[in-house]
Amino acid sequence: MLIGYARVSTQDQNLELQTEALTKAGCKKIFSDKISGSRAERPGLTKAQEALREGDTLVVWKLDRLGRSVRHLVDLVGKLHNEGVQFKSLTDAIDTGTASGRFFFHVMASLAEMERELTIERTRAGLEVARLLGRKGGRRRQMTDSKIKSAKKLLASGVPPRDVAGNLGVSVPTLYRWIPASNHP
Structure with a gap:
């Protein structure tokens, strides 16, 4: 059975795009969270994991909807594999049911983490340049x-x-x- 998991980071974001894609992919059950991926406690993901049985496949719309970091993704997919459960990411074309899919998963997870770290580096560099130019972050002061x-x-x-x-x-x-x-x- 295909079991879907969808997640958005904030309450005002919409899960509809993800749930529609998961339904079209053939997911019989779909669990979801409206919570940051950095949060360890995600009730929808926990329920999805509890519903999975040997031979099932956990399906997500995109890789970053599932894990907080490469380590977390690799650990989670490894745990699923040990339980006889496969993993599939629709937009990243990853299916751990195949050897090439498992390899591609590890490559994509590493690239996702590298991209996140590069974004953090660029943000820090931009803030440092702004600081050197005399700009300060945060709200404008009320008392001029x-x-x-x-x-x-x-x-x-x-x-x-x-x-x-x-x-x-x-x-x-x-x-x-x-x-x-x-x-x-």
Whole structure:
């Protein structure tokens, strides 16, 4: 029997493309998760594994829908193989029911991990270049230099901190973060 597994990373993503492809491939049962692949606990994958019997095939739409890393993929497919279960990835054309499929699985898994590591390296390099150019990541700060100057003047003239914060469009804690209470009357 073919048993399908589909996964998307976030709640607002749609499983429909994957489940439709798995159904067309002949999967009698399809289990799914709406959870990050980096999470160890994936209830849908656990249920799929529990449903698998010797001679069955676990089918996924794409290799990265199943594993968190090459090590995880290799371990999982190895465990399935030991239980007499095959693995098939539709878009990667991998079928571990054949010797060439097993070989291709290992090659594709290694390439997927390498691609992920290269993406991480490029991201880090880009952040470093941005840092060297004086750019900072994260949200823009709410208290600009002109707001700080205005806030100090207003506080010095006796305007209550809540009113100053309201006028500047920031919260009172944000105002106090930039101008501690000990710096004004």
